[in-house]
Amino acid sequence: xxxxxxxxxxxxxxxxxxxxxxxxxxxxxxxxxxxxxxxxxxxxxxxxxxxxxxxxxxxxxxxxxxxxxxxxxxxxxxxxxxxxxxxxxxxxxxxxxxxxxxxxxxxxxxxxx
Amino acid sequence: xxxxxxxxxxxxxxxxxxxxxxxxxxxxxxxxxxxxxxxxxxxxxxxxxxxxxxxxxxxxxxxxxxxxxxxxxxxxxxxxxxxxxxxxxxxxxxxxxxxxxxxxxxxxxxxxx
Numbered sequence: 001x002x003x004x005x006x007x008x009x010x011x012x013x014x015x016x017x018x019x020x021x022x023x024x025x026x027x028x029x030x031x032x033x034x035x036x037x038x039x040x041x042x043x044x045x046x047x048x049x050x051x052x053x054x055x056x057x058x059x060x061x062x063x064x065x066x067x068x069x070x071x072x073x074x075x076x077x078x079x080x081x082x083x084x085x086x087x088x089x090x091x092x093x094x095x096x097x098x099x100x101x102x103x104x105x106x107x108x109x110x111x112x113x
Numbered sequence: 114x115x116x117x118x119x120x121x122x123x124x125x126x127x128x129x130x131x132x133x134x135x136x137x138x139x140x141x142x143x144x145x146x147x148x149x150x151x152x153x154x155x156x157x158x159x160x161x162x163x164x165x166x167x168x169x170x171x172x173x174x175x176x177x178x179x180x181x182x183x184x185x186x187x188x189x190x191x192x193x194x195x196x197x198x199x200x201x202x203x204x205x206x207x208x209x210x211x212x213x214x215x216x217x218x219x220x221x222x223x224x225x226x
Contacts (some may be wrong), residue, residue, distance in 0.1 A: 014189055031212075032211070034215075038154075043203060043217040043218060043219050043220055049214070093211035095211070099210040100161060100169050100211050101215060103155075103157075104154065107193070
């Protein structure tokens with residue numbers, strides 16, 4: 001199938017705390033897992049991605065972990081700041097036929113000062 | 114230098130009208146996409162073109178017709194607009210189908226009254 005399930009749909013954390021968003025994919029052939037951030041009224045932009053040959057990738061305060069056996073991957077944001085407030089989307093390619101990126105349903109993250 | 118641009122940014126029109134949205138990318142990418150983002154923020158692919166050839170056509174009403182005059186441009190024409198067409202439409206481009214970063218345009222907010 002081509003489903004990507006993302007949880008939670010909304011997440012509210014105190015500034016300075018950590019936030020974790022999880023996604024599950026169904027296409028076992030998927031090998032690329034990006035995360036996009038969409039600020040209010042703006043376009044989605046890639047913030048981090050991981051390929052299936054590694055289990056974790058970090059970029060300053062954000063990290064992505066991948067469990068290929070369980071077919072899930074997660075976004076971790078540490079030391080959250082107000083500018084982290086946005087909608088976050090995970091995605092995974094559906095390899096059957098013409099490849100396309102299937103997006104999760106999105107998580108609205110709110111950082112409370 | 115804008116990587117992916119779309120016009121217009123806002124479009125307000127009445128039911129039954131026909132409208133077009135234009136998209137251009139100056140990244141030299143081979144693949145371009147149209148996405149629809151509804152009020153719940155779901156990002157759903159509509160069409161994808163690779164080197165001017167249609168490769169993805171999701172279950173979109175045939176009132177929607179994409180056109181790619183060259184690989185840097187992908188336009189979307191919508192006939193007989195309906196209330197349910199109200200959404201934000203994003204154009205995007207990438208070098209690798211489904212496997213690399215997708216660069217999104219600023220979006221076109223379409224409101225059908």
